[in-house]
Amino acid sequence: MISSEQRVFPKLKKRSAIHVVGVTGVEGAAVASFLLAEGFKNLVGHAMCEGKDFERELLSHHKLGGADRKRELLDCVRGWGIERRLGDDYLRGIEEADVIFAPQSWELHQQANAPLFVLRPKLLNIMHLYLDLAPCATIGVTGSDGKTTTTHLIAHLLNSAGRKAWLSGNYREGEQILSRIRELDPEGFLVLEVSNRHLNFGLAKHPDIAVVTNVTQNHMTEYENFVEYCDVKERLLGSESVAVLNADNACTRHMGDHCKERLLFSRYPDAKAVGAFVSKMEIHDVGGFICDVSDICLPGEHNLENALAAITVVRSLGLSGEEISSGLKTFCAVPERLEIVAEINGRTIVNDLAATSMESARRAVEAYAGKPFVLVVGGETKGVDYEPFARTVQRVGAVIVGVQSEVTDVLKALGIPIETHSTVREAVKVAFEKTPRGGTLLLSPAGAFFQSRLMVKEGLSVAELISSLQSHAP
Template sequence: MTALVIGAARSGVALVAHLAAAGEKVRVADRKPAAELQSALAQMPSGVELSLGGYDEAVLDGIDVVYASPGVPWDSELLNQARARGIQVSSEIELFLGLCRGTVVGITGTNGKTTTTALTGDVLAAGERPVIVGGNIGDTVLDRVDEITPQHWVVLELSSFQLESVQRPHLHVGVILNITPDHLDRHRTLERYVDLKARAIEDADQALLNSRDALVSGLARRARGQVLWFDRHQPQPPMPLPGRHNMENALAAAAIGRIAGLKDDAINQAIRNFKGVEHRLELVGEWEGVSWYNDSKATNPDAGRGALSAFPGAPVILIAGGYGGGFDLRQWVADVLANTEAVILIGASADELAKELGAHPKVLRAQTLNEAVSMAAGLAREGGVVLLSPAYKSFDMFKDFEDRGNQFKELVRQRFAA
């Protein structure tokens, strides 16, 4: 058996290691040259055939199965060429789900997936069964599949890209937190995006849904198993992170804990001790009476809205803008007008946002993140908040949202904590 792995990022590295250990011949294809993949290549076993810096249909010659990384569109030309040749097309997450012996909880949604996944892991860890957390949260799972027993809880963050590669995933608990338009540059229509999210619950034993979200609640009829509504969970958990969106994340995690048979005291203690997730409304620090928050993971306007409503009554200086477009900005603009004292715009979307925020009394432009931090420091006053919550993706100025958030934290700490 000869396998082709397309994409040498984290999931690709995990795939290569697993397939090679199983005795399969492996070929890796990536459009990036070897010089940009040194870290990934160093983690791969010897004997792997490499096709780097670009590829064409010839890379399929002699291949029995193709595994595509999440960043590869499921309808890409190469994958369609593979299907036309009768070659099976799969993915890391599909292979993992077929091999996993544990009880799987799959969590998806447009926003809040990572926080809810991490929090659910903490909640389930309060019980007696071992817990594995992974998926889109950043930790691969295929490299841990051999250690998973039937006693394990496995908590997976599932993106639309991952769900696209699994036709009917069978999960014990499928969770959909919320749905708003996102990734339409890849999925093209909202209907397609919703259909992909629905895969998390269509064949699940239990579907955990949000009755406050019209698109999510409308999917209840597509669930094969029992439907539960996490937003109705009682008692309300003691979520330490600010914002209504974080309370919804906590309600989902608490409802999963209840499904797992945990007592409310254990669930609430785990939630009370939760420290949050990096780049998700993360407190960088407080200096001169001003709190600085990194919400770089807010890569769309709906994600940004959650942070905007998290500091009622506080004078908020917002840093926003980035890469992307085609969003309906009306609700985000309304929240910015209602909850911010000043807005500093960066990135490719700055011109569009400046026009949309024409009614705001103080909108400024910064050419760099460093300049934005300096401007925010000059505007902020005691008792206030400086909030990096871009509401756009990061690729115009940064490697990814982690890079954007890390640069922000470093700039703030250099300024105040040196």
């Protein structure tokens, strides 16, 4: 892990031997393309796949809409002209590298990536390049839940108010902006979603505004304990950062004592928040009234928290209450986060597949409490305690259908009635049949790898699931 005193890019030499691990991935491909465009020639790309599967693997990692975007990516990669070490040659000669760019996920593949643990001091990540090279102010957002919605909302509020803002980082739905980072307007803002795995690398430079939405149990299989996980999240905050923190979260409210400024947001008027807070269904800060809570179009208390975080950020950048209110009213759900994707025979289908943690799914259930809905769950538990989730689904009387997995096993052990099926397709079909007219089918898995493994194993996309339901709808 690099020290906080270092800057990354100026230390890279054009003659340096640079190896890019996971070169078919979103981050790896972006880093390789950028370095080549910057004139670095001594590059080696590593991927676990065989050569014959390289392009298929590349496309599977990039969520690109349309044939033109896919063709663009393939044309770019075909023009790299770098050495590729694939399949059995994966990581061959990696010890010869001066610098290794690794994806945020590298530690998840401990056996395949064993040589990298020894070479950890050489490891860098795409986030180092973003924070080093951005010509504009940077806003970094991390947290156990709410990162994506908060980053999107910050960018939306800034853009709708006539400021320039760009999204990137832990964001697969759009392009990585690294290739255009030199072109960003110095008067604009680069809004980065930052994961705990990015922070495992340590940061050479910190964002100008650093947001921690919340810290709850998540990724517990990757850390010794919850305290270590909290400490990793706090790495986003630098001494020159303005820290935007959740006063209602036991972990985040104590962060950032070393920061230049701390702005706390809260859902309550008496939390001593100096950022945005709620009072009598209105949002205020120390400067007074900003907007009404009803201006927020997204359902759920968790989205209220996300909005308060975003409002605190843009308020610190000078946006008026009128600009914030107007922007909130035009902000729609981010893809796969309580996103309404279809209405079929009087039933609403909500795609919340990004709810891969217990807490994010629990909050989705809270958002639909009091309404008829059927929940589809499944995936890996990440070593998290599911009792809070169990208490919530029991309290609201949720009907649950699951795909046989760690999540369903844990819920059954906690006494939660759940009907399980061996495939995603069957589970969703049965859940739809159980959903009453006027009700909601909520795809909120509460576990990791539901989409990237369980659905991929069946060759399923959300669009195909919807099409299947439409063709068999009662």
